[in-house]
Structure formats: structure tokens, C-alpha cells
Amino acid sequence: MSKDFLGIKDLDKNAIMTIIELAKQKKQEIFNNSFRKKILKDKTLVTLFYENSTRTKISFSVAGQYTGMNVSDLDVATSSVQKGESLIDTAVTLDQMGINYIILRHQQTGAPHLISKYVKASVINAGDGSNEHPTQALLDFFTIYEKKSSFKGLNVTIIGDINNSRVARSNVIGLKKLGANVTFSGPTTLLSKGMEVLGAKVSYDLKDAIRNADVIMGLRVQLERQSGMFPSLREYANIYGISSDLFTLAQKEAILMHPAPVNRGVELTSELVDSSASVINDQVTNGVAVRMAILELLQFGGF
Numbered sequence: 001m002s003k004d005f006l007g008i009k010d011l012d013k014n015a016i017m018t019i020i021e022l023a024k025q026k027k028q029e030i031f032n033n034s035f036r037k038k039i040l041k042d043k044t045l046v047t048l049f050y051e052n053s054t055r056t057k058i059s060f061s062v063a064g065q066y067t068g069m070n071v072s073d074l075d076v077a078t079s080s081v082q083k084g085e086s087l088i089d090t091a092v093t094l095d096q097m098g099i100n101y102i103i104l105r106h107q108q109t110g111a112p113h114l115i116s117k118y119v120k121a122s123v124i125n126a127g128d129g130s131n132e133h134p135t136q137a138l139l140d141f142f143t144i145y146e147k148k149s150s151f152k153g154l155n156v157t158i159i160g161d162i163n164n165s166r167v168a169r170s171n172v173i174g175l176k177k178l179g180a181n182v183t184f185s186g187p188t189t190l191l192s193k194g195m196e197v198l199g200a201k202v203s204y205d206l207k208d209a210i211r212n213a214d215v216i217m218g219l220r221v222q223l224e225r226q227s228g229m230f231p232s233l234r235e236y237a238n239i240y241g242i243s244s245d246l247f248t249l250a251q252k253e254a255i256l257m258h259p260a261p262v263n264r265g266v267e268l269t270s271e272l273v274d275s276s277a278s279v280i281n282d283q284v285t286n287g288v289a290v291r292m293a294i295l296e297l298l299q300f301g302g303f
């Protein structure tokens with residue numbers, strides 16, 4: 001049992017299902033203060049985000065508060081990071097204060113894995129470059145399970161900037177373990193044929209990729225991670241944007257997901273984001289529940 005939570009790569013199917021089952025219980029605590037068990041009372045959590053975030057950062061903070069923890073945010077922009085302090089020195093400094101959880105988001109692949117070796121605290125990966133975003137994938141699995149009851153044989157299509165997406169990577173690794181079929185779709189500039197090695201089918205034909213899907217997940221174009229030239233967002237929207245019309249090609253009860261932030265009118269039309277097929281808001285709530293479950297399991301064992 002590891003003290004850290006670094007990637008879906010490290011989890012087997014049973015561990016994923018254990019988190020989902022506990023998250024189901026935790027969900028009750030979100031909107032009902034009296035259900036909150038404060039099971040991590042007197043523990044301390046710090047969020048350390050070197051990249052922007054709304055959902056992931058705040059949901060870790062509230063998950064920490066709902067489980068009874070003291071929560072602080074190290075605002076990287078006003079911290080000694082700006083004076084040149086290294087990531088390792090920053091993490092060791094927090095560790096010396098007796099912090100129990102360091103939640104790290106960093107632009108560099110492997111950053112959480114690196115600091116986990118230097119600190120006694122549990123390190124949780126909140127997104128490392130384009131490598132993994134394991135808690136996002138777990139909230140996605142929880143949401144799919146809630147809506148579809150099983151993963152076996154489910155067709156999940158992920159559309160957009162696959163090459164740069166830690167969300168797509170963590171999702172495909174876990175969904176394959178859970179027995180789902182995954183298809184990646186997007187323009188050749190954002191989806192290399194080589195992505196097939198992760199176990200997904202690669203399709204450059206959007207209609208084909210949407211046809212018969214049970215779950216459709218849109219992704220934001222990661223403009224901050226483009227190495228080469230990226231054609232305009234308008235051009236992307238015209239060719240790979242998902243509209244309500246395209247969505248009708250999917251299975252009758254298909255659901256629409258997106259890790260957010262959504263650029264309305266680019267990867268998804270606004271109408272589709274607000275449609276009854278969209279579970280994007282459920283994903284946000286489930287993100288808190290999943291993070292509460294992970295924080296608890298790391299403290300008491302269970303993976």
C-alpha cells in the first residue's frame with residue numbers, strides 16, 4: 001500500500017471499484033452537513049498548484065474540509081517559488097510543518113512522483129503535464145458507473161486534443177482495466193496514430209467515432225501545451241466541434257462528459273452543454289465525493 005496517489009497506472013480494477021463504492025457514500029455528505037463524519041479531523045492538507053485550476057483545486061479543498069481537515073492553499077504566484085525556490089525544496093518545507101497531504105499540480109510529467117520520494121506526507125497527483133490526472137479519471141469512472149451501472153462492453157469515445165490530454169491518458173488506462181472499449185477521435189495534429197498503444201481505437205472520422213457511443217467525452221484544446229502550429233479554434237470547431245445533431249448518432253441514452261473548463265462553441269456547442277444528455281455538472285459534485293474517498297483510503301489503507 002503506497003502512501004501516495006500518483007496514477008491510474010498503479011491501480012487495479014478492485015482498487016478502482018473500492019474508491020467508487022466509497023465515493024457513493026461520501027456523496028451524501030456533500031449536501032448534508034450532519035452526515036459529514038470528519039474522519040480526518042486534525043489532519044492538514046495543502047494544495048500546491050503550479051498550473052491554473054478551478055474545479056480540481058477547490059474540490060480538494062472542500063473534500064478536505066468535509067472530512068474535517070485543516071486546509072491551506074499555497075498560492076504559487078505569491079510564494080517563494082517566485083524567488084527561485086525549487087519544487088523539491090518547496091515540498092520539503094511544507095513537509096517540515098507536519099502537513100499530511102500535498103496535492104500537487106505541475107506542468108512537468110513525473111513531478112508528484114519525484115517529490116513523493118522526499119516527503120513523509122501523502123502526495124496526490126492533481127495533474128502532471130500531459131501525463132496523468134488520476135482523480136479526474138476516477139470522478140469520470142464514478143459518473144459513468146452511476147449512469148450506466150457497468151463498464152463491461154461500454155463504448156466510450158473521447159474527442160479532441162488527445163496528444164496533450166492527461167485526462168484522456170488516465171481515462172483510457174482505467175477504462176481498459178474496467179472492461180470498456182475506448183475510441184479516440186480528433187484532428188491528426190492533436191491525435192497521433194501512436195496513441196493506439198494505450199489500448200484505444202483511433203478514428204479520424206468524427207461521425208464514425210460518435211456512432212454507437214454510450215459515453216462521449218469532449219476535451220479542451222490545450223493551447224498552453226501546443227508545440228507546433230495550431231490552426232484556429234474556429235477551424236477546429238467547424239471540423240471537430242460536437243453539436244446536438246452529431247450527438248444524435250450516438251446510442252439513445254448516451255451521456256455527454258467534459259472535464260471542464262468548456263470553451264462553449266469550440267469543442268461542444270452551448271446547446272449540447274446544457275442538454276439533458278450532459279452530466280458535466282454531476283462530474284463536479286462527484287469530483288468532491290471521489291476526492292473525499294481517496295483522502296480517507298490513503299489514511300486508513302484500502303487500495
Ligand code: NCD
Binds near residue numbers: 055220
Ligand atoms: C483538465 C486539466 O486540468 O487537466 N481540467 C480539470 O482538471 N478539470 C482539463 C483541462 O484543463 O482542459
